[in-house]
Amino acid sequence: MERENKRNYLIGTVEIALANSFVGLNIGINKYLVEKASVLQLLELRYLFGTLILAFFSLFLKKKFTFYLTEERFDARNWLLYLLMALSGGVLFNLIYMSGIDRTTATSVGVISSAIPTLIAIFSFFILRQSLKQIHFICVLLVVIGVIVLNLSANQLNSSYNYKSSYDVFIGNCIVFLAMIPEALFTILAKLIKVKVCPVVSGLIINFINMLVCLPFLFFTEAKITFFALDASIWIFSFFIGLFNGALFYTFYNRGIAKIDSQTAAIMTGMVPISSALFGIIFLREPFYFNTVIGIVCVLTSIYIGVRFGESSKVILTRRVRQSLK
Template sequence: MSSENSGFLAKIPGLAYIGLVLTPLFWAGNAVVARGTVDSIPPLAMSFWRWIIALAVILPFGLPGVWRHRHTIRQHLGSMLALATLSVGAFNSLLYIAATTTTATNIALINSTIPIFVALLAWLLLGDRTRPLQIIGIGLALLGIVTVVARGDLSVITGLQAQPGDLIMVAAVFSWGLFSVLLRRQAVPLPPLTFLTAQILLGTVVVLPFYLTDFLFFSGGFELSRSTAIPLIYFGLFPGLLAYAFWNHGVLKVGPSKAAIFIYLTPVFASVLAWAFLGERIGLFHVIGGLLILTGLLLATRAGRPTPGYLQTD
């Protein structure tokens, strides 16, 4: 993404805010489309082909930078491979696997707690200072997750009857939080577009053996048709590349603390889209859990202002 393009975009009034509204819409759509197509496209196929499509689009723009900075990439290959495994590889694959046994609304609600996991892991692993309000916020958000996972029934937790997809989604969010913290600890001196391109390349390589194993021994792949191609194109272009571009432009123009507020729109969009297209109903536990999560996010981000790393690939 050239500086000339960035300068042109910066002159368009309100573009940053439009992009910051569209970004959580694309992320919400990722959960809804995954849930709606998981019966026809295996989760690991979703993950692998999403990144193949994204690579086809981004390589013409990002490959020159990867070549120019190949020595830096080689020098930091171990760190970059670990980061790609946690973000491009694990996070998205786990999200799509979660969609097989839980709702799009639950996925979006749990996914919205990413800043909480970033703050918690930054405190545990990096020793970041944690203020009292931030601790309260983290606690409320985690209580909100428990409410959603338990579906408002404590016996679900005590009896170990939680939906597997909810727990897998918690693991996905943990993976992204760990990625964000390691991104700070093991910062790689690369331009954002070059970093993203390299991460998608490495992440696709990480996903490949899991996809091939699933294809050969378990799912047998999927039939390529209009009903499967359109979701894959959506996964590759909208929640991946466009959301990435809009999110980073928004953070640069309005600042990370203001941009973080727009993350809260993800579960709102997801619940509306899931109701409209999947017929999912909003239960009282969704409302209570969502309010706890959003209140916790507001307190935690206001106190400590944790935000995800710049490579957001929902």
């Protein structure tokens, strides 16, 4: 039994790592697309493709189209949590970060996303009532140092990318950082839902919800919808975003989060800055300054110490759970 639990834990860790790698790829691809179409158009296309892809898997590759894996069903509270989870990791996260990504680089976005593990740890303390350890404060310090060093390269980015100003790059980094808040809440909300559901069908519903939410805003803000006038490359890349970050992300994440704890899931988000930085440097030919190296080292160090010393770290704060009087 113990061996089986360890095996499931390892599989869950790999699944979460893969899911977060897809987020990093999403950052890099959107950095390329955001200059060619509006943010709402890109979001609608990615959720449309994500819905269609998962509908195909659900209807044609599964014998039974089912949402629940057990006899237990969602109550009103679970449906509310599920809706908030879908929107926080979907429209809210993507709308905010895509509004700032055109002001900075995919590498910078990846490094800033290293704040997610710390945010998850903080939210876990306040919402899930998990202990806050000394190691979390060290990780906070490393993240802050990494972001500060990253912003020191603003002048270099300005000369390389012809941005308006160093201040413009700084604002872009701040906007991207704000996007990490709903992304971190996605993990917390997922852990609050105890009813087991089918990962593929769950991903389908989440993509469909976000597609419906984006649609009225798209028609309201776009005077003339010109989807079919978009370049073919936008459709192709949007399909791959829908496949990797829409379909596969939610499938692997929903499978993995059921097998591991929120703190391990937080550590695995370190795959986001790594995959994003590699994509930006290799495919987008973004500059790789010494400041970027320091920022990435801070990220990798925070991940390592979180994994290595997380269990043995001293507990600093613990939330007491009030016992109900019988």
